[in-house]
Amino acid sequence: MKKIYTCFCTDVIHEGHLNILKRAKEYGEVIVGVLADEAMVRYNRFPTISLEERIEIVKNTGLADRVIVQNTIMYDEVIATEKPDYVIHGDNWKEGPENAIRQNVLKNLSEYGGELIEAPYTYNREVKKIDDRIKEKLAMPEFRRRRLKQLIAMRPIVKTLEVHSGLTGLIAEKTVVEHHGELDQFDAMWISSLCDSTAKGKPDIELVDMSSRIRTIDDVMDVTTKPIILDGDTGGLIEHFVYNVRTLERMGVSAVIIEDKTGLKKNSLFGTEVEQTQDSIENFCAKISAGKEALRTDDFMIIARIESLILERGMEDALTRAKAYVEAGADGIMIHSRKKTPDEIVEFCRLFRETDQGTQIVVVPTSFSSITEEELTKAGVNIVIYANQLTRSAFPAMQKTAETILKNHRSLEADEALMSFKDIIRLIDEL
Ligand code: SPV
Ligand code: MG
Secondary structure, three states: OOOEEEEOOOOOHHHHHHHHHHHHHHOOOOEEEEEEEHHHHHHOOOOOHHHHHHHHHHHHHOOOOOOEOOOOOOOOHHHHHHHHOEEEEEEHHHHOOHHHHHHHHHHHOOOOEEEEEEOOOOOOOOHHHHHHHHHHHOOOOOHHHHHHHHHHOOOOOEEEEEEOOHHHHHHHHEEEEEEOOOOEEEEEEEHHHHHHHOOOOOOOOOOHHHHHHHHHHHHHHHHHOOOEEOOOOOOOOOHHHHHHHHHHHHHOOEEEEEEEOOOOOHHHHHHHHHOOOOOHHHHHHHHHHHHHHHHHHOOEEEEEEOOOOOOOOOHHHHHHHHHHHHOOOOOEEEOOOOOOOHHHHHHHHHHHHHOOOOOOEEEOOOOOOOOOOOHHHHHOOOOOEEEOOOEEEEEHHHHHHHHHHHHOOOHHHHHHHHHOOHHHHHHOOOO
């Protein structure tokens, strides 16, 4: 009897999946691989049910002779083990990053004369409705909020991108790339105070108030499902911070990062060029503890950001503060630097990890941008935040377009740099 293999990475079995299974049945023994969580989150949606439940729903179709777990996105391992005569898949993977998976399957099958069967992808109102329902569930506060902790447990490093609007949220949500045969996407979103302020043409000095920041969060949440880390600046007065923590937790934000500065906060990348005051350890610890006390779930994280290296107070001070903040209840430490090289960050991580392996470490490699995610992971970092690159790339592009139109007294010359209407319309989901 011939063997036919298909891999599912779905939380709901719909007509399209049943069509594939029925077609597969015509060829022989049907083996269904269920993609493991760790592989699924690399390019697909976050699973809304467990691997065991996903296995169960496939078994319940009664159309699979055997259900196995596929651990990786690429099929090398599963094809080598199972040696199926056929692999069957919907034909919707011919375009975009998923084409890399298709190529991988073809390469593996060609080694022993296996064959790929592509079934027309089923897309109708019912399938769309199911798809929308999963997305809705992922966007719900209780599901979204806990996803950051889930991702920390699943990913070597949580890749986080700056967003400051619905549109930038969609970019963080939907961008998937294929590079060297690997698929990748961002895990989480960072709502930066710098970029939220810049988008409003305001300085990054806590002038854009919490009501406005919440409006931005809401805009982003409306069109995305990925977890959100909020740049909470100094956290403000302790008496205000506790209320804000409650609001953020209820909204479904996953973490707030507050920095140990006081008075008029300026952006860290100014360093000592402007006057900035670091908070006392005592006061900042009291703020962290009060925030933790205010929480109602175990999902939400309060991350303490240490400005000692930015303010040139030395490594010892940074480490003393880190220890104190963790004792006060911080779930994570963000260590920041504006050096061109990552040396002091790596050194901090090494020293911190000597005595603390459990607390999350967050870094924002803006000025030391040469460091790779792999190097950060090796240093013990759990979350990397690309904090401002979308804003900084969009601004020069928009400025250039404005200048081109002004110089030419028409817009034709700007056209070649523009995204097509077709693409921008497709970016936005229709209900
Ligand atoms: C932000 O993105 O607003 C930050 C990071 O706080 S930094 O701009 O580097 O201070
Ligand atoms: Mg900030």
